Amino acid sequence: MPNHQGSLDQVFHALADPSRREIVERLAGGPASVSELARPLEMSLPAVLQHLQVLESSGVVVSEKTGRVRTCRLAPAALRAAETWLGAQRTAWERRLDRLGDVLASHGSGEPAAEGEDRP
């Protein structure tokens, strides 16, 4: 899935900046205008717009302009893709530790591991 791969690159890149994570945290609580997002960040409006552009191209944020106000909101699918990838690595790692624990336990008891024991 080259498309998905590409978007994971962009999502992780977008989240690698503390100001962009602050914007995401703000938007997780609900949509906000660009000036509302800019207020707590100690930076110029062009700098904020640049961060928003990175978040938009990664698919983490979408925005819509009504009159003179641009409203931003979270598009959670991109964040979910990143969370799913991280969860898959953790699960693979934990499964490996479980298997290792079984091997060590069976060695400790002096008995060979019962095949498939406690495993679905």
Next chain:
Amino acid sequence: MPNHQGSLDQVFHALADPSRREIVERLAGGPASVSELARPLEMSLPAVLQHLQVLESSGVVVSEKTGRVRTCRLAPAALRAAETWLGAQRTAWERRLDRLGDVLASHGSGEPAAEGEDRP
């Protein structure tokens, strides 16, 4: 938590590259030597070492040298920190949608929302 903040920057940056994610996926299945990690990646050994350095400074990977072999393994705490942050944003977002759903449902039924209904 400036330290934690800094490491989230580094973890997300480390994961923003497809080769580094491939290394993480490989290590989620168990420790591997640098040459084992390099084999499936179509790049020079110095390039692989550079990727490993980014993964190590982010805390995602640790390595140990025994004789001439450097063995790498996953240090899952860093990945867990990233997963936790993503999960927190998703939870905040979903809670907001739940509240919004309650408001819409109460409007649809023509009754005001019962305060605290179905809320802990």
